[in-house]
Amino acid sequence: MGNAPATPAARRFPPWLLIAVGAAVIAATYLYLVVWRPESLVGGAGVGPAALIALVGYLLGSVLIIAGAMVRMPTSTVTLLPIAIAINIVAGQINNMVGLPLYLDSIGTVLVGVLAGPAAGAATGALSNVIWGISISPASLPFSTTQVVIGLLAGLFARYGWTRRILTAVIAGAVTGVAAAVVSGPISAFVFGGANASAGRSAIVAIFQALGIDTLGAAILQGLTVDPLDKAIAFLVAIVILRALPMRFSQRFPFARTHSVFSPRTRSVLRGGARPAEGEGVLASPDPRSQGAGATRGDARDADGPAEGGRS
Amino acid sequence: MSSSLTFYQAGEGWIHRLNPVTKLAFVVSVTVAAFGAEDLWWPAALFVLLEVPGALAAGVFGRFVKLVFGFFAPFLVILFLIQGLTFPDPGTVLAEFGPLAVKTEGLLFAGTTALRLLVMVGAFILLLLTTHPGTLMTAMSQAGLPPKIAYVVSATLQIIPAFQERANAILQAQQARGFDIGAGGALARGRRLIPLMGPLLLGALTEVENRSLAMESRAFGASVHPTAYTIVPDSTAQRAARWIMILLAIAAIVLNTLGVL
Numbered sequence: 412m413g414n415a416p417a418t419p420a421a422r423r424f425p426p427w428l429l430i431a432v433g434a435a436v437i438a439a440t441y442l443y444l445v446v447w448r449p450e451s452l453v454g455g456a457g458v459g460p461a462a463l464i465a466l467v468g469y470l471l472g473s474v475l476i477i478a479g480a481m482v483r484m485p486t487s488t489v490t491l492l493p494i495a496i497a498i499n500i501v502a503g504q505i506n507n508m509v510g511l512p513l514y515l516d517s518i519g520t521v522l523v524g525v526l527a528g529p530a531a532g533a534a535t536g537a538l539s540n541v542i543w544g545i546s547i548s549p550a551s552l553p554f555s556t557t558q559v560v561i562g563l564l565a566g567l568f569a570r571y572g573w574t575r576r577i578l579t580a581v582i583a584g585a586v587t588g589v590a591a592a593v594v595s596g597p598i599s600a601f602v603f604g605g606a607n608a609s610a611g612r613s614a615i616v617a618i619f620q621a622l623g624i625d626t627l628g629a630a631i632l633q634g635l636t637v638d639p640l641d642k643a644i645a646f647l648v649a650i651v652i653l654r655a656l657p658m659r660f661s662q663r664f665p666f667a668r669t670h671s672v673f674s675p676r677t678r679s680v681l682r683g684g685a686r687p688a689e690g691e692g693v694l695a696s697p698d699p700r701s702q703g704a705g706a707t708r709g710d711a712r713d714a715d716g717p718a719e720g721g722r723s
Numbered sequence: 724m725s726s727s728l729t730f731y732q733a734g735e736g737w738i739h740r741l742n743p744v745t746k747l748a749f750v751v752s753v754t755v756a757a758f759g760a761e762d763l764w765w766p767a768a769l770f771v772l773l774e775v776p777g778a779l780a781a782g783v784f785g786r787f788v789k790l791v792f793g794f795f796a797p798f799l800v801i802l803f804l805i806q807g808l809t810f811p812d813p814g815t816v817l818a819e820f821g822p823l824a825v826k827t828e829g830l831l832f833a834g835t836t837a838l839r840l841l842v843m844v845g846a847f848i849l850l851l852l853t854t855h856p857g858t859l860m861t862a863m864s865q866a867g868l869p870p871k872i873a874y875v876v877s878a879t880l881q882i883i884p885a886f887q888e889r890a891n892a893i894l895q896a897q898q899a900r901g902f903d904i905g906a907g908g909a910l911a912r913g914r915r916l917i918p919l920m921g922p923l924l925l926g927a928l929t930e931v932e933n934r935s936l937a938m939e940s941r942a943f944g945a946s947v948h949p950t951a952y953t954i955v956p957d958s959t960a961q962r963a964a965r966w967i968m969i970l971l972a973i974a975a976i977v978l979n980t981l982g983v984l
Contacts, residue, residue, distance in 0.1 A: 463758040490935035493878035549847040604836035606802035620809035
């Protein structure tokens with residue numbers, strides 16, 4: 412009864428507004444905790460209000476982003492999400508089983524970010540840790556914001572063409588890893604006291620603390636030792652997998668199609684397939700005189716895709 | 724890998740019959756209260772006075788203790804080692820071992836953090852032990868959770884066990900060909916993940932297309948709110964209880980900021 416107005420309200424606002432507000436809440440929480448850092452943050456006996464602010468601010472932001480991203484998500488993307496989230500969780504568990512000092516729990520997030528855009532990637536990441544939290548390990552729930560950032564950045568890097576080549580994709584992954592480390596710092600320091608389930612990673616925190624760095628700094632530095640490598644691997648695996656799949660798979664996602672997020676080969680095939688209809692329309696209207704010119708232009712288009720943009 | 728995904732333990736007690744949203748409100752408010760107050764004894768009291776009796780009343784105490792401490796024990800040791808020995812802020816030094824120093828403040832910090840996490844994890848496990856994930860999702864949808872999100876959550880919970888089975892099958896198939904996951908350094912182990920992950924991921928993604936075709940043909944994503952097959956019972960008393968719990972959590976924070984608690 413009390414929630415009846417929720418759906419119309421969600422419709423009245425454009426979805427990007429919820430995403431923007433969610434991102435703003437997360438950014439404000441982060442700035443408050445890390446940059447502005449009030450004196451009473453690490454107070455007297457315990458940790459003060461920092462842990463609660465980190466938990467509430469991050470989770471609220473993640474929930475807003477999930478709500479905003481899911482409103483107009485097409486069914487093809489919605490069906491991809493459970494698979495991507497299952498990939499995150501199962502890969503994370505296989506990683507723990509094999510005993511690597513990594514996480515490997517963001518491959519699915521990167522997959523969705525690259526295929527369906529930043530908002531969908533962010534929602535996948537957030538839901539992934541929420542579901543992992545309510546099913547197997549409650550400790551991963553507070554880290555959902557880290558995954559939001561990973562999904563968001565994966566989508567943005569794909570949008571600007573970084574995923575077309577393996578090398579740039581790996582660099583994008585490493586950059587994402589730096590962001591992930593910086594964002595997860597407050598959670599791991601204030602909520603978990605710098606400790607985590609892996610003895611190796613906790614030892615790194617202890618070493619930094621023994622060198623005189625505070626818990627937050629030590630947690631961020633520990634993240635910087637693992638996250639860039641981990642996210643570079645996640646990007647690499649995601650791109651390799653997506654390239655191994657038949658092309659019609661990625662073409663079903665409007666984001667991947669319009670921004671041609673994969674190899675240049677995909678792009679030229681796409682343009683060759685999508686444009687001729689209108690290109691021929693333009694060419695057909697003038698008299699046969701221009702036919703030779705049209706043919707040359709067609710050849711140029713095959714040689715390099717983007718050059719064909721300038722038509723007169 | 725073989726661990727089942729759901730903690731749910733069937734039962735008939737009143738805690739089992741509560742609306743899952745009420746239990747979720749309990750988890751949220753207890754967690755907020757535990758993290759909101761600074762006193763060391765406050766989260767301990769929440770755990771002993773609310774969660775332990777809750778687990779006893781629901782008849783899930785044995786598994787509750789096993790799960791909470793199974794999850795918690797290694798973490799607790801690591802936390803006390805880190806903050807007990809290398810607490811970076813100045814404080815009263817109790818003992819010194821070269822660069823390491825045991826400080827009262829460090830132990831207090833570790834203790835508070837541990838107790839807060841104990842409350843959070845305990846509340847969650849209590850919810851999951853007494854609530855079937857399916858019922859939880861139905862109740863959440865009734866409370867206004869958008870159907871797309873409900874679908875993603877419940878579909879994931881169904882896919883993961885199938886996924887784990889497939890991962891195990893792939894693992895066994897590769898082991899039958901002489902594949903040894905344990906041996907070697909980190910790099911060798913990482914390389915050995917490829918024959919496990921490749922078939923798993925490719926197989927899963929090829930299912931997406933069929934799924935979305937099937938769902939679209941059944942009008943998934945239509946703007947009409949679907950009706951529910953099972954109705955999870957709810958009552959005015961529970962609705963009131965949810966609000967009271969949330970208000971109590973806020974009150975705990977306010978009292979703490981004012982210095983009363």
